[in-house]
Amino acid sequence: MQANLxxxxxxxxxxxxxxxALLSDIQQGSLKPGxxxxxxxHIAQSYGVAPGTARKAIDMLxxxxxxxxxxxxxxxxxxxxxSHSLARFFxxxxxxxxxxxxxxxxxDIRVVPGTTDICRHLDLSDDSELIEIERVRRVDEMPLLHxxxxxxQVRFQALLNLPPxxxxxxxxxxxxxxxxxxxxxxxxxxxxxxxxASPAHHLGLSPGAxxxxxxxxxxxxxxxxxxxxxSRGRLDWxxxxxxxx
Amino acid sequence: MQANLxxxxxxxxxxxxxxxALLSDIQQGSLKPGxxxxxxxHIAQSYGVAPGTARKAIDMLxxxxxxxxxxxxxxxxxxxxxSHSLARFFxxxxxxxxxxxxxxxxxDIRVVPGTTDICRHLDLSDDSELIEIERVRRVDEMPLLHxxxxxxQVRFQALLNLPPxxxxxxxxxxxxxxxxxxxxxxxxxxxxxxxxASPAHHLGLSPGAxxxxxxxxxxxxxxxxxxxxxSRGRLDWxxxxxxxx
DNA sequence: CAGTGGTCTAGACCACACC
DNA sequence: GTGTGGTCTAGACCACTGA
Numbered sequence: 001m002q003a004n005l006x007x008x009x010x011x012x013x014x015x016x017x018x019x020x021a022l023l024s025d026i027q028q029g030s031l032k033p034g035x036x037x038x039x040x041x042h043i044a045q046s047y048g049v050a051p052g053t054a055r056k057a058i059d060m061l062x063x064x065x066x067x068x069x070x071x072x073x074x075x076x077x078x079x080x081x082x083s084h085s086l087a088r089f090f091x092x093x094x095x096x097x098x099x100x101x102x103x104x105x106x107x108d109i110r111v112v113p114g115t116t117d118i119c120r121h122l123d124l125s126d127d128s129e130l131i132e133i134e135r136v137r138r139v140d141e142m143p144l145l146h147x148x149x150x151x152x153q154v155r156f157q158a159l160l161n162l163p164p165x166x167x168x169x170x171x172x173x174x175x176x177x178x179x180x181x182x183x184x185x186x187x188x189x190x191x192x193x194x195x196x197a198s199p200a201h202h203l204g205l206s207p208g209a210x211x212x213x214x215x216x217x218x219x220x221x222x223x224x225x226x227x228x229x230x231s232r233g234r235l236d237w238x239x240x241x242x243x244x245x
Numbered sequence: 246m247q248a249n250l251x252x253x254x255x256x257x258x259x260x261x262x263x264x265x266a267l268l269s270d271i272q273q274g275s276l277k278p279g280x281x282x283x284x285x286x287h288i289a290q291s292y293g294v295a296p297g298t299a300r301k302a303i304d305m306l307x308x309x310x311x312x313x314x315x316x317x318x319x320x321x322x323x324x325x326x327x328s329h330s331l332a333r334f335f336x337x338x339x340x341x342x343x344x345x346x347x348x349x350x351x352x353d354i355r356v357v358p359g360t361t362d363i364c365r366h367l368d369l370s371d372d373s374e375l376i377e378i379e380r381v382r383r384v385d386e387m388p389l390l391h392x393x394x395x396x397x398q399v400r401f402q403a404l405l406n407l408p409p410x411x412x413x414x415x416x417x418x419x420x421x422x423x424x425x426x427x428x429x430x431x432x433x434x435x436x437x438x439x440x441x442a443s444p445a446h447h448l449g450l451s452p453g454a455x456x457x458x459x460x461x462x463x464x465x466x467x468x469x470x471x472x473x474x475x476s477r478g479r480l481d482w483x484x485x486x487x488x489x490x
Numbered sequence: 491c492a493g494t495g496g497t498c499t500a501g502a503c504c505a506c507a508c509c
Numbered sequence: 510g511t512g513t514g515g516t517c518t519a520g521a522c523c524a525c526t527g528a
Contacts, residue, residue, distance in 0.1 A: 258515080258516060258517085259517080260516080294517080294518085295517060295518045295519060295520090296519080296520090297517070297519085298516080298517060298518080301516090315525095315526085316524070316526080317524075317525035317526035317527080318526055318527085319526095
């Protein structure tokens with residue numbers, strides 16, 4: 001009956017404060033992917049609540065995809081499953097709507113002064129230095145996409161020292177493992193336009209031909225912009241698919 | 246080792262069976278959009294379970310978007326909110342990413358024999374008759390999209406008797422009000438291709454010019470295919486935007 | 491005021507994993 | 510066996526709504 005404890009600082013319910021505490025443990029890294037959480041009873045006792053209340057906090061973590069229950073074993077922090085990162089963020093398909101698995105070739109990485117436009121997208125001051133990455137993504141040697149990627153030089157500096165063979169086909173796992181930055185969501189905007197010289201060359205087009213442009217702004221857990229990306233692809237190989245709910 | 250088949254007719258938990266029963270009431274229409282559900286206590290008593298169990302069933306309905314709680318008032322079946330239908334299903338934007346609000350002009354509606362391809366998309370037998378609708382969607386008199394839409398003649402027959410002035414800018418509200426069919430989700434697939442004669446004419450292009458093609462399969466609550474739609478738009482006015490999570 | 495949903499308790503028994 | 514999560518009970522008090 002110590003209902004008094006709860007009164008003051010809490011306008012939010014106990015299960016919600018426990019949820020926030022556990023989530024913070026995960027985001028700060030004191031609970032790492034693959035780690036087991038304390039048992040429900042343990043959490044209940046250490047926060048001084050009934051088991052049902054602790055369970056409700058864990059329910060929230062499960063619903064939001066942070067942890068996974070395993071009956072009889074425990075509750076575990078989910079690994080950022082990058083076998084699914086491709087399926088989540090790469091939406092190009094073949095003619096029949098089947099997901100493609102492109103290979104990536106790094107063309108160039110360098111530090112450039114940011115343009116006003118890009119810095120504004122990334123919520124940076126207008127004169128910030130940016131990391132610019134240029135890539136080609138191929139399926140069966142066919143160049144499907146040409147990509148130019150901009151990142152904050154401050155937050156992604158570690159990428160500059162990577163040996164060439166450390167670059168795989170996916171960037172987002174690299175962002176997490178090398179820079180500790182996790183891409184949580186993204187907004188894609190598709191349009192068409194004439195292709196500049198460098199992408200034209202890598203896509204096997206003459207400059208000025210029409211291409212699809214996919215502009216992407218990717219954000220972290222806290223909604224901060226992390227990456228601005230401009231992908232260009234040939235019209236004739238372009239198939240892009242997704243669900244609306 | 247007794248086979249502890251609890252001989253409950255159900256291997257599923259009680260809250261889940263209550264969830265299914267309530268959901269079925271909503272889908273069958275005995276609970277209509279805007280209706281209030283029985284109170285949690287009432288549900289608990291009438292199913293013979295504890296209040297917490299009934300509440301958990303309602304939690305599932307809330308999580309999945311079927312009902313909405315209103316503290317102090319009750320729990321209500323959600324209305325399919327067609328003031329947001331446009332924002333949900335129409336993703337064309339202007340150059341700056343701002344949602345467009347197109348006007349629709351009905352060009353033609355007729356009954357046609359279905360092609361194998363389209364009937365298969367709609368889960369109909371190959372020789373089914375279909376309703377074919379042809380529309381143009383304009384913003385400021387500029388023809389933005391040409392659409393051809395296919396529907397089951399059986400389920401959407403009521404559309405054939407509509408007076409021309411009953412056709413507004415949006416079809417999905419019409420499907421619900423006139424035919425009782427609710428579009429719940431859709432899959433869009435974007436690609437590019439040469440434009441046939443009729444769309445070319447309405448979009449102000451010469452036949453064979455490249456256009457964007459948006460193929461959509463829209464489905465109801467129960468995942469049944471409802472509508473197959475092929476929209477074509479000029480490359481130079483094409484901007485399509487959405488979120489990935 | 492009575493009725494509703496929102497939170498919380500302190501247990502119970504079951505099913506599953508592992509030793 | 511013990512310890513875990515999964516389900517369920519039978520209450521309690523609170524906060525909000527509307528008559």
